[in-house]
Amino acid sequence: xxxxxxxxxxxxxxxxxxxxxxxxxxIPDSAKEKPLQGTVKAVGxxxxxEEMVLKEGDKVLFGKYSGTEIEHDGxxxxxxxxxxxxxxxx
Numbered sequence: 001x002x003x004x005x006x007x008x009x010x011x012x013x014x015x016x017x018x019x020x021x022x023x024x025x026x027i028p029d030s031a032k033e034k035p036l037q038g039t040v041k042a043v044g045x046x047x048x049x050e051e052m053v054l055k056e057g058d059k060v061l062f063g064k065y066s067g068t069e070i071e072h073d074g075x076x077x078x079x080x081x082x083x084x085x086x087x088x089x090x
């Protein structure tokens with residue numbers, strides 16, 4: 001991974017949005033819900049006030065409008081502060 005977040009930021013690979021409904025209807029990209037979970041791919045070192053508790057590989061939940069979307073090598077990631085992560089999925 002060439003991207004290394006700074007301070008208390010984390011790099012997240014969002015889960016794929018649903019492609020179909022239960023009845024088999026295909027949802028176009030413009031109507032898909034933004035995913036609310038993903039996998040942590042890289043973490044910063046934290047700050048003196050906030051220890052980094054997330055680690056690479058954690059499955060996490062985050063808010064609908066959290067983070068900034070970036071694209072690297074054709075893959076879309078989110079970069080956000082650790083405090084924007086709502087929960088770690090166990």
